[in-house]
Amino acid sequence: MTIKIAVIQFPGSNCDFDAVHVLNNVMNVDAELIWHNNFKEAHFDGCIIPGGFSFGDYLRAGIIAAHSPAIDEARVMLKDGRPIIGICNGFQILTEARFLPGALLRNESLKFICKWVNIKVENNKTAFTNRIEKDSVLSIPIAHAEGRYFTDNLNELEDNDQIVVKYTNKRGEISEESNPNGSLENIAGVCNLEKNCIGLMPHPERASESILSPKGTTHGKLFFESMIEFIKKRGF
Amino acid sequence: MPKVKSNGTELKVDLTDKEITQIKELLNREPSITEWGMFDVMHSEHCSYKSSRPKLKFFENAEKNYDRVLAGPGQDAGVIDIGDGYCLAFRIESHNHPSAIEPYHGAATGIGGIIRDILCMGVRPIALLDPLRFGTLKNNPHSQWLLKYVVKGIADYGNCTGIPTIGGEVEFDESFESNCLVNVACIGLGTIEDFNHAPSRAYHPGDYVILMGGSTGRDGIHGVTFASRTLTEMSEADRPAVQIGDPFTKKMIIEATIEAIKTGHVRGLKDLGGGGISCALSELTGEGGTGALIDMANIFTREPGMTSFEIMLSESQERMAFIVKPEGLEDILAIFKKFEMSHAVIGRTDDSGVLKVRDGENLVVNLPSTALSDAPTIQREEKSPDYLDALHKQKTPEPTKELKEIMHALISSENICSKEWIYRQYDHEVGVRSVVKCGEGDSGVLRIIGTDKFIAASVGTNSKHCFLDPYEGAKGGLVETCGNVIANGARPLAMVNCCNFGNPEKPESYWYFSKALDGINDFCRTLKIPIVGGNVSFYNEDEVKNTSIKPTPVIMIVGIIEGAENIITLPFKKPGNDILLIGETKGELGGSEYHSVIYGTEGGVPPKINESIIKATWEFLLELYSKNLVEANHDVNKGGFIITIAEMCFKNKLGANLDLTDSNVNDLRDDIFLFSESAGRFVIESATKEHDIIMEIAQQHGVLVRKLGNIIPEPKIIVRGLKENDIFLDVIKLKELHASTLPDLMEI
Amino acid sequence: MSKDENWIVEIVLENKPAARDPVGTVIQKDLLAKKGYEMVSNVRSGQYLRIYLTANDANDARIIIDKMCNELRIFNPVTQNLTILNVFKT
Amino acid sequence: MSKDENWIVEIVLENKPAARDPVGTVIQKDLLAKKGYEMVSNVRSGQYLRIYLTANDANDARIIIDKMCNELRIFNPVTQNLTILNVFKT
Ligand SMILES: Nc1ncnc2c1ncn2[C@@H]1O[C@H](COP(=O)(O)OP(=O)(O)O)[C@@H](O)[C@H]1O
Ligand SMILES: [Mg+2]
DSSP: OEEEEEEEEOTOOHHHHHHHHHIISOOEEEEEEEEEGOOOOOSSEEEEEEOBBBBGGOOSSTTTGGGGGHHHHHHHHHHHEEEOETHHHHHHHHHTTSSSEEEEETTTTOOOOOEEEEESSSSOOOOTTTTTTTTTTEEEEESSSSSSEEEOHHHHHHHHTTTTEEEOOSSSSOTTOOOOOOHHHHEEEEEOOSSSSEEEEGGGGGSGGGSSSSTTOOOHHHHHHHHHHHHHHHHO | OOEETTTTEEEEEEOOOOHHHHHHHHHHHHOOOHHHHHHHHSSSHHOOTTTTTTHHGTTHHHHOOTTTTTOOOOBHHHHHHHTEEEEEEEEHHHHHHHHHHHHHHHHHHHHHHHHHHHHHHSSSSEEEEEEEEEOOOOHHHHHHHHHHHHHHHHHHHHHHHTTOOOEEEEOOOOOGSSEEEEEEEEEEEEHHHHHHHOOOOOTTTOOOEEEEESBOTTTTHHHHHHHHHTTTTSSSTTTTOOOOOOOHHHHHHHHHHHHHHHTTEEEEEEOOOTTTTHHHHHHHHHHTOEEEEEEEEEEEETTTTTOHHHHHHOOSSSEEEEEOOGGHHHHHHHHHHHTTEEEEEEEEOOOOOOSEEEEETTEEEEETTTTTTTTOOOOOOOOTTTHHHHHHHHHOOOOSSSSHHHHHHHHHHHHHSSOHHTTTTSSTTTTEEEOOOTTTTSSSEEEEETSEEEEEEEEEEHHHHHHOHHHHHHHHHHHHHHHHHHHHHHHEEEEEEEEEEEOOOOOHHHHHHHHHHHHHHHHEEEHHEEEEEEEEEEBBBBBTOOOOOOOEEEEEEEEESSSSSGGOOSOOOOOTTTEEESOOOOOOTTTTTHIIIIIIOOOOOOOOOHHHHHHHHHHHHHHHHTTTSEEEEEEOOOOOOOHHHHHHHTTTOOEEEETTTTTOOOOOOOHHHHHHHOOOOOEEEEEEEHHHHHHHHHHHHHEEEEEEEESSSSSSEEEOSSSOOEEEEHHHHHHHHHHHHHHHHHHH | OOEEEEEEEEEEEEEOEEEEOOOHHHHHHHHHHTTTOTTTEEEEEEEEEEEEEESSSSHHHHHHHHHHHHHHTOOTTTTEEEEEEEEEEE | OOOEEEEEEEEEEEETSOOOOOHHHHHHIIIIIIGGGGTTEEEEEEEEEEEEEEEESHHHHHHHHHHHHTTTTOOOTTEEEEEEEEEOOO
């Protein structure tokens, strides 16, 4: 049997094809693009909420998609412990749907930012980081206008090990210069209490093939490899 | 403006008396007010190209002369066959006037429009580029405001639709202060089958005409007339409300359209842009040799009570017209429902050759399908401006500053400095195709997933050069944009252009246009580059000074790279490697950055183009690539080769040790040699052991190559062998100046 | 008994102080750069929505909007405050 | 004689009525209508600003703000309208 991953397509998703491409052609799993109204969780071992501008990001990034029936389906997966990742707009959707804590606000600069950054892995015990060494520094791009992570409950996140990755410099040091958008504590990705659901502002699907990477790295793949590993361990 | 009357209603039209008489003769009756409105729009400069068509005649045979051209000028976009069953569509367009008064929505809807043009060739839009012109930024809040919101408009629209902006170009010059230029280009990729599925013609009677997308509102009526006059001629009150773009709806339109085309049921496709429904329907039926009966009642409107005139002429954004086979209707409607896109069957095609629009009992439009597209042309007068002679005679002053100081001033000048402030705001990677990204090379390079082919694209021209000599300047634009794709390893395949000029009714402005087109035409013919499309924007004038903008024939080139190993990038890579200058440096400083930044003058004689040398240089480089002899390449333009070398040092913080003793073949003064903008030159990095073979190949091609020195690991540039003192430059300092200029100007 | 009158409710969503207000800050920075606006001491920004609805009366309109905003998370309680500015009949 | 009182001016910038408002449309169509709020017929969105300033009187406050919005290009009269919602003393 092959692993089946759903890539959910909301009106306005635009990294949906990219995620499908990487899963199918780079990771060699069976990924399917599914229109949000047609998503049925029972057919899948995991799901990806891709980047983009669902419903134009009108009102607030992610909020309208968070009300889609696809999210109710995904909630079943969440409770069941299957892996779910929200990338960029997907992360925004998952915070608005309260799968994940906190919120993503407009970048401090008020500008969209597209660039490669470094992130450090703070927690490698999640469904998407179990194949990465803790404290490794990864090279990966961001592309967003609303990526400033905020929570009114930082202590709880820290106590529960819910911070997954942070923006750092090349050497893994957390500094203001390496914070591209004004995120609290340089947070770039978080997970739920159970660690089967994560949200990332950076785009692993854009960093999974060496030809796309300025330094020839493929660090984005690590997140998907971890997901596959996690699914294999659970049994599918 | 003359007035026409119909049934007691009066309408101001932009038609000549002769046109008015001809229209009445053609119809043998008095047109309805809606029909008058349609003629008015379709005969506007923007839609009919009435002033420019006599010159554009030269372009008309691309399909015949080049096997790879599938669609040439006259279509919504040029389309070329790139092998393996794929085709590329591309086009460039101007959105200058709306952007000059509302930079955010003006630029955004410009992007919206160019995306539609590509989409209606049946292919997926995969990349955007944005050549821009503004007044100088320093101490100029107006220009800063325009740049800030134009970039934001492009970013918000392009990013949301998921089409990466992979490159662009920008120049700052006083002449663009009140009339900025916002040109936008788009590239689409699809299979040749997709392209064949959806011509922008309605060839078959009995097909359904479907309108899909946004609703029709009162906004933007007469947008094209607006684009066909100067900003001063249109008072605030006359100006149509600038359109509000809706990138989210556009994204849905893209997905729904592509899904619809894949069914094979779509037989014709047309975007609604300038002239709205009128223009789309008359082109579909007129060029397809059919007619159609449209029922106005089925057109969904945004506000109640819109008249037939308003509906037929509305330029509301985000709408597409589909011509669909009867048996495919259900499937197509189901797709539009899935995407929750508003849509309506508004009529059917027939074989009458007449376009009829019914408003209740009345036929408000009843015109031969071809009537609207047969606009007359106007032969404009041309005359070279009197001021040019004096300008050409200006000499480069004796330098009053140290060369090092000049270098610092040039590298931090608005036109040479880094454009990162702009492209960071663009998602240039969505689509996972971007292989050479903004700032990493002279052009944007995209992979075609599933093949080992890559597309390289570049846009640009040098407005200062064109101002002094439009013929050589336009050729120079071609040399530069072709040079940009060649620098990345590509062979130029085809071009489109966007001609931005002043008022064509002024003989001087028309002369610029005419000469620039001669230049484009001569160059492309000699170098066998098919011209597959273009766009003309006239009436770009400075409102206050009542002078024209600098003539700006923007060129867009796409090229193809076969094989990932043949992609070349800009940064120097390895200390010890040779630095070679390809091409001859002459004393060509007319319209140079050196003149304008250091002396505040813009005269002199601009670079001349020698096609046979250009051709030899390209063939020489392509041969070096095929033998894997080039490690880095960057073409030389503004600021001269020394600026080129500095830029190549930046990324990897390397340096250069140069000895120029033997390279100044024309014995030029030091400053003239260093900062000359002679066209068609490149700086390449190659391994020292390959020096002799490279020189041998150069000799075979008759190309001048000089070794300037070597790459060094320390970030400094040492220049020896000049007539006067040696120069020592700090790369980190130069890089800092290069990077900080725009942010410092923009983030006051 | 329903009267079904036409009402307009105006609401504003603002960031809580902890979530900061970059838009307001930028305007203020611009003001400082431009001389002559020393009388302005502070600028705060928010998102404004004008909602057209049918309701029995003003109170009903208010209740509907209040419920809607909470139920649909029109404002994000982690980062935003919601204010009903005005309720009026058309 | 200047009184220099403390005032608050609340303003809204929104697209002109004839122009579209994609934000409002999507909120109404893709969120409210789908979640059972059919009584809402239309939503228009805008940018809200609350400005704290000293002025002689309400009218003075109004004039200052109007000038400021034009001069700082906080809105573009080509596509947007500026409405002063409220002016009040603190
Ligand atoms: N308006 C723009 N939009 C996007 N990218 C731009 C723009 N202007 C310049 N760039 C990018 O900045 C880089 C350098 O541009 P430019 O200085 O024009 O190149 P060149 O060295 O060929 O003259 C290129 O990658 C180019 O695509
Ligand atoms: Mg170049």
